[in-house]
Amino acid sequence: MPVNKPFLHGQFAKRGIKAAKGITGIAVLFIAWQIGASVSGVSSYFFPAPVDVYNAFRDMMHKGILEVYLLDSLYRYVVGVFLGSLVGIGVALALGLNKAIAAVFAPLVGFFYAIVESAWLPVFVIWFGYGITTILTLLIFVVAFPILYNVLAGIQTLPIVYVNAARSLGATRWQILREVILPGVLPSIVTGFRIGAGFAFRGLIIAEAIAATSGIGFLIFDGAANKQTDRTIVGMIIMGLLWLIIELAYLRPFERATIQKWGLVTTAEQREVQ
Amino acid sequence: MKTLKLRPYLLAATPFIGILILWTVLPSLLSVPAYKLPSPQLVWTKAIELTGDGSLLQHILVSLYRLALGFIVGNLLAVPIGIAIGVNRHASDFLLPLLTFLQSIAGIAWIPLAVLWFGIGDGAIIFVIANIIFFSNLYNTVIGVESIPQAYYRAVLSLGASRFDILKTVIIPGAFVQLIVGFRSSMAFGWRALIGAELIAGTTGLGYMTLDAVQWYQTETVILGMIIVGVIWLVMDRFLFRKLETMTVRRWGILQDK
Numbered sequence: 028m029p030v031n032k033p034f035l036h037g038q039f040a041k042r043g044i045k046a047a048k049g050i051t052g053i054a055v056l057f058i059a060w061q062i063g064a065s066v067s068g069v070s071s072y073f074f075p076a077p078v079d080v081y082n083a084f085r086d087m088m089h090k091g092i093l094e095v096y097l098l099d100s101l102y103r104y105v106v107g108v109f110l111g112s113l114v115g116i117g118v119a120l121a122l123g124l125n126k127a128i129a130a131v132f133a134p135l136v137g138f139f140y141a142i143v144e145s146a147w148l149p150v151f152v153i154w155f156g157y158g159i160t161t162i163l164t165l166l167i168f169v170v171a172f173p174i175l176y177n178v179l180a181g182i183q184t185l186p187i188v189y190v191n192a193a194r195s196l197g198a199t200r201w202q203i204l205r206e207v208i209l210p211g212v213l214p215s216i217v218t219g220f221r222i223g224a225g226f227a228f229r230g231l232i233i234a235e236a237i238a239a240t241s242g243i244g245f246l247i248f249d250g251a252a253n254k255q256t257d258r259t260i261v262g263m264i265i266m267g268l269l270w271l272i273i274e275l276a277y278l279r280p281f282e283r284a285t286i287q288k289w290g291l292v293t294t295a296e297q298r299e300v301q
Numbered sequence: 302m303k304t305l306k307l308r309p310y311l312l313a314a315t316p317f318i319g320i321l322i323l324w325t326v327l328p329s330l331l332s333v334p335a336y337k338l339p340s341p342q343l344v345w346t347k348a349i350e351l352t353g354d355g356s357l358l359q360h361i362l363v364s365l366y367r368l369a370l371g372f373i374v375g376n377l378l379a380v381p382i383g384i385a386i387g388v389n390r391h392a393s394d395f396l397l398p399l400l401t402f403l404q405s406i407a408g409i410a411w412i413p414l415a416v417l418w419f420g421i422g423d424g425a426i427i428f429v430i431a432n433i434i435f436f437s438n439l440y441n442t443v444i445g446v447e448s449i450p451q452a453y454y455r456a457v458l459s460l461g462a463s464r465f466d467i468l469k470t471v472i473i474p475g476a477f478v479q480l481i482v483g484f485r486s487s488m489a490f491g492w493r494a495l496i497g498a499e500l501i502a503g504t505t506g507l508g509y510m511t512l513d514a515v516q517w518y519q520t521e522t523v524i525l526g527m528i529i530v531g532v533i534w535l536v537m538d539r540f541l542f543r544k545l546e547t548m549t550v551r552r553w554g555i556l557q558d559k
Contacts (some may be wrong), residue, residue, distance in 0.1 A: 049398030144529045145497035149526075271401070
C-alpha cells in the first residue's frame, strides 16, 4: 500500500500552525493573569501581575543576583548528579555482581528508596548542618538510589541463558561481567539515572529552600518570606524553564542515544512508580 | 517445602538485621553522640512513647488525609481535562505546551504561593499535592486516550453512537489501563511532594514532625519519621496499588510482568 507522505512545506506549515496555537495558549494565560491582577485590585504582594514579575526579573538581573543564584543552583545540581551517578553505579556493580547478592540487597535498597528525599533532609541537616554538604548529600542519595534499585532489578531479570551461553564457551568471571552483565544492566543504569536526575531537580529546590542562602530554590522561598512575591514567581518560571532545558536538551537526547538506540523500549514511566 | 518458601524472606531480612546490628554497635564504639545518631533502642522507646500519647497516629492520619484529598481533587481535574486533550486536537495544540511548562514547575515550588493564598496548613499542602497529582496523571490520561485505535471510534460511530456513547464504550474502557497505572505513579509523586510540603508548610503531619524535631535535636523522632515514611509507602504501594493493578491490568493480560 503506498504511503502518502505530505510535502515538506506542508509539514512545516502544519508545525507552524501548531506552534502558533501553543504560543497562543501561553499568551492567553499571561493576558488573563495580567487582567485578573489589575481588575481584581488585590495587592501585588498577594497576587503580582506579570508586569510586576517582569520588573522583579529586570531588577534582579540588573543587580546580578539572578545570575549568581542560577549558577549556584546549576553547580549544585551538576555536581550532585555526577557524584550520585558515580556512587550509584559503583555500589550497584559491587552489590549486583551476581543474582544471589542482588536478591539479598534488593529489599533493603527498595526500603531506602521508599524513604523519599524530603524525609532524609532533616537528618542530613542534623549531621551536616545547613549548607552545601547537606544539599550535595541529598542529591547524591536521590540519584544513587534509583540507579542502584534499577540495576539490582535488572540483574535479577537478566536471562540466565546468557550467562550459561558465555560460560559454555569458556568465559571467565571477568569476561561474563564485561560481556554479559554490564551490557545487560546498562539500560537499567540509564533508566535509574533518568529517574534520579528528575528527582534530584525537585530535591535541589527543597534542599535550597531549607539549607541554602542562595540558588533558585532559595529565591522561590525567600521571596515569599520577605513579601516579595514577584521574586518568588520569577524563581518559579526560571525553575520551569531550567528543567525544560535540562530535560529536552540533555536527558531526552541522552536517552535516545543510549537505550532507544540499543533497541530497548524505555519503561521509565512504569519504573518511576517504585 | 515450607523452608524453601521462607528462604527469600530470610535472605531479604539479612541486610536489615546487619544494619540493625551495625547501628547498635558502631555509635557506641565510635562514641557518636546520641543527638547525631540515636541507638535503635532510643528510637524504639520514642516510637512507644509517641504511639502511647497518640500523637504519632495523629500525624500519620493527617498526612494520609491530605494525600487522599489531594489525590481525589487532582485526579477529578486531570482525567476529564486529559480526555478532552486526548480527543480534541485543537485542545491539545492550545493547551499542551502551556501544561508542559506548568508541569515543569509543579510541586513544592508552589508552596510559597500556596501558603500566601491559603494560609499555612491543610489548604496550602492539599493545593500542592493536588497540583502535582494533576500534572502527573494528566499526561497518562492523554497518552491513554491517544493510544486507543482509531478503528474503535469508527466502528462505534458507524453503529450510530452518540458522543456520550463513545466516551462510555470506547474512551473510558480504552484508557482505563493507563489510568490505573497513572493513579499509582501520581500517588508516588504526591507522596514525595507531601513530605516536602509538610516540612515547610505544615503544623502537623509526618514531614512536620521530622523537621520540627530537628530544632530540639530529637534525632530519634527524625529517624522514626523516616522509617514510617518508608513503611507507609511500601505498604500503600504493595497492598493498595499493586493489588489494584493485579486485579485489573494484569488480569486482562495487558501489562506484561517485568
